[in-house]
Amino acid sequence: xxxxxxxxxxxxxxxxxxxxxxxxxxxxxxxxxxxxxxxxxxxxxxxxxxxxxxxxxxxxxxxxxxxxxxxxxxxxxxxxxxxxxxxxxxxxxxxxxxxxxxxxxxxxxxxxxxxxxxxxxxxxxxxxxxxxxxxxxxxxxxxxxxxxxxxxxxxxxxxxxxxxxxxxxxxxxxxxxxxxxxxxxxxxxxxxxxxxxxxxxxxxxxxxxxxxxxxxxxxxxxxxxxxxxxxxxxxxxxxxxxxxxxxxxxxxxxxxxxxxxxxxxx
Numbered sequence: 001x002x003x004x005x006x007x008x009x010x011x012x013x014x015x016x017x018x019x020x021x022x023x024x025x026x027x028x029x030x031x032x033x034x035x036x037x038x039x040x041x042x043x044x045x046x047x048x049x050x051x052x053x054x055x056x057x058x059x060x061x062x063x064x065x066x067x068x069x070x071x072x073x074x075x076x077x078x079x080x081x082x083x084x085x086x087x088x089x090x091x092x093x094x095x096x097x098x099x100x101x102x103x104x105x106x107x108x109x110x111x112x113x114x115x116x117x118x119x120x121x122x123x124x125x126x127x128x129x130x131x132x133x134x135x136x137x138x139x140x141x142x143x144x145x146x147x148x149x150x151x152x153x154x155x156x157x158x159x160x161x162x163x164x165x166x167x168x169x170x171x172x173x174x175x176x177x178x179x180x181x182x183x184x185x186x187x188x189x190x191x192x193x194x195x196x197x198x199x200x201x202x203x204x205x206x207x208x209x210x211x212x213x214x215x216x217x218x219x220x221x222x223x224x225x226x227x228x229x230x231x232x233x234x235x236x237x238x239x240x241x242x243x244x245x246x247x248x249x250x251x252x253x254x255x256x257x258x259x260x261x262x263x264x265x266x
Contacts, residue, residue, distance in 0.1 A: 001231055005030035008081045010074075012121065013091030014063050015042035018140065018184060020225035022088065023192045027055025029228070034077055035068075036060045036091070064091045065112045074124040083132060086231055089118045089161075089191065090140040094154040107153050114157035126177070133176040137229055139165045143185045143244045147251040149262055158183075169236060178234035184223045185244030214227035218243065 009026060013019040015037035023035055027050035035050070037043040037056055043059045050057035062069040077084055093113045095106040108239055129135025144151070145158030165181035173179060218241045226240040239245045251258040 002073065004232065006032060007085040008032045008077065008083055009086040010036065010077070010084055011036045011088040011090060012036040014046055015039045018187065018220045018223045020046050021220040022090065022227050023050050023057065024053055025228045025236055027053040027057065031055050032081065033057040034060060034073070036062065036064060064117035070121050071124045076129060084128060086136045086138065087121060087125045088138040088140070088227065089121055091117060092140065094151050096151065098150070101150040102153050110153040111157050118161055129177055130172070130175060135176070135182065136178040136234060137168070138180045138182060138227060138231065139183045140184065143183045143239065143247060146183055146248055146257060151216040180230045180234050180236060180238060182223065182227055182230065182238045182240055184240050185247060186217065187218055187220055187223060208231060209243045225232045
């Protein structure tokens, strides 16, 4: 898929961070964007910015945990464009609590958003892609799915996305469906602030993590460039940006060292 002009693309988690940067990068290629997020005002602004860069952008305001809302959107898009060329599952949250502080509700919120929404969205678009014999699915996981951090629910859900993605390659990779899993490293986004739950401990962890992301994180635009490149020339696993590859290599060679580093950052 070298040319993205006119390609119909669904992108979740589009109102900020990696999602916003990816939407604007795709708009520059003339893509037809259907952007999903819960925060309406921010999403409307992203759509306006995408149109200013040459793309077509339609906002869809709903919670990605709602499978019926996603199915309805895909039906509308298919009726309008006859197809979905690319699905990018980018929406993600993190419960900013230690393992023992993480409640059943926290686990459900995290897993439903980070994993079940991916399952449901793929169920909605995959039959049409298989019927046409082509399509690209990009699942944004995390380096934390390959080398865990101290947020157990987040790491576990992202590891599950990676496993799901590889299983999809085995099932559908020879039927014209490209599966890409992107594992961002330390990125300067507001996921920590957005993921703070009630309670002093959760707020403290979230503030500390946000400080780490702001101080050491790469810009979301770096990941967006890698996502666009992966859509144009698909390969299964993308570590983004360069420091993610370095950290994963170090972890495979010196796991004790990298675990110590993660504890210090946490």
